[in-house]
Amino acid sequence: xxxxxxxxxxxxxxxxxxxxxxxxxxxxxxxxxxxxxxxxxxxxxxxxxxxxxxxxxxxxxxxxxxxxxxxxxxxxxxxxxxxxxxxxxxxxxxxxxxxxxxxxxxxxxxxxxxxxxxxxxxxxxxxxxxxxxxxxxxxxxxxxxxxxxxxxxxxxxxxxxxxxxxxxxxxxxxxxxxxxxxxxxxxxxxxxxxxxxxxxxxxxxxxxxxxxxxxxxxxxxxxxxxxxxxxxxxxxxxxxxxxxxxxxxxx
Numbered sequence: 001x002x003x004x005x006x007x008x009x010x011x012x013x014x015x016x017x018x019x020x021x022x023x024x025x026x027x028x029x030x031x032x033x034x035x036x037x038x039x040x041x042x043x044x045x046x047x048x049x050x051x052x053x054x055x056x057x058x059x060x061x062x063x064x065x066x067x068x069x070x071x072x073x074x075x076x077x078x079x080x081x082x083x084x085x086x087x088x089x090x091x092x093x094x095x096x097x098x099x100x101x102x103x104x105x106x107x108x109x110x111x112x113x114x115x116x117x118x119x120x121x122x123x124x125x126x127x128x129x130x131x132x133x134x135x136x137x138x139x140x141x142x143x144x145x146x147x148x149x150x151x152x153x154x155x156x157x158x159x160x161x162x163x164x165x166x167x168x169x170x171x172x173x174x175x176x177x178x179x180x181x182x183x184x185x186x187x188x189x190x191x192x193x194x195x196x197x198x199x200x201x202x203x204x205x206x207x208x209x210x211x212x213x214x215x216x217x218x219x220x221x222x223x224x225x226x227x228x229x230x231x232x233x234x235x236x237x238x239x240x241x242x243x244x245x246x247x248x249x250x251x
Contacts, residue, residue, distance in 0.1 A: 054156035089175025093182040123231040125204035126168035129179035
C-alpha cells in the first residue's frame with residue numbers, strides 16, 4: 001500500500017474521520033501500521049483503497065476537498081429548495097410519558113462484564129427521520145445508499161458517515177432528533193417483552209439483555225414481521241474487561 005505514504009496529514013485525518021476508524025497518529029510509519037492492524041475489525045485496507053481511488057477520481061487532494069464540499073452543499077440545497085421542507089417535522093410525534101425517564105446509561109460497567117448483550121441500532125437514523133416524515137424530500141428512496149447515489153457515483157463519498165452527518169446536520173437536526181426518539185420508542189414498545197433488561201436507550205440505539213428463554217432468532221423474527229419499524233442493525237456482543245497496567249478499567 002505505497003499510496004498511504006503519499007497522503008498528507010490532512011488526508012490521513014480525513015480518512016480516519018470519514019470512515020470512523022480509530023486512528024489518532026498520522027505520522028509514518030505509525031499511521032500505516034494502524035491501517036494494517038485494523039484491516040479486519042474496521043475493513044481499514046479496503047476503505048483506504050476506496051479513499052485513494054476517490055482522491056484520484058477527484059484529481060488530487062485539493063479537488064478532493066472541493067468536491068466533498070460541493071457534494072454536501074448540493075444535497076443540502078436540493079432538500080432545502082423544496083417547498084415541502086418548511087413542513088418537515090411538523091407532524092405530531094408523541095413520545096410515551098415515561099420515555100424521557102429512560103435516559104442513556106453506560107453499559108461499560110463491571111456488573112455487565114461477561115454478559116450477553118444485544119444492540120438494536122437504527123440504520124442512518126437521520127435519513128430515516130426524513131423517510132418516515134417527508135419521503136418526497138429524499139426522493140422516496142428506501143435507503144441512504146440509494147439516495148446519495150443520485151448525487152455521486154464515487155464509492156467513498158457514498159459510504160462516508162461524516163458526509164452524511166454534515167448534510168443532515170444542516171437540515172433541522174432538532175426535529176430529526178424528535179422523530180428519531182419517536183422511532184426508538186416504537187421499536188422499544190415492540191421488543192420490550194423479549195428483554196430481561198433494557199440498559200441503555202439513546203436517540204438511535206437500544207441496548208439490553210434478552211430474557212434467558214429468548215434467542216436472537218426470536219428477536220429477528222419479530223422485527224422481520226414489523227414493516228412499520230425503521231431499518232435496524234442487530235448485534236450480539238459480550239462485554240469484556242481488558243487488563244491495564246495502570247489499574248484503569250478498559251472495556
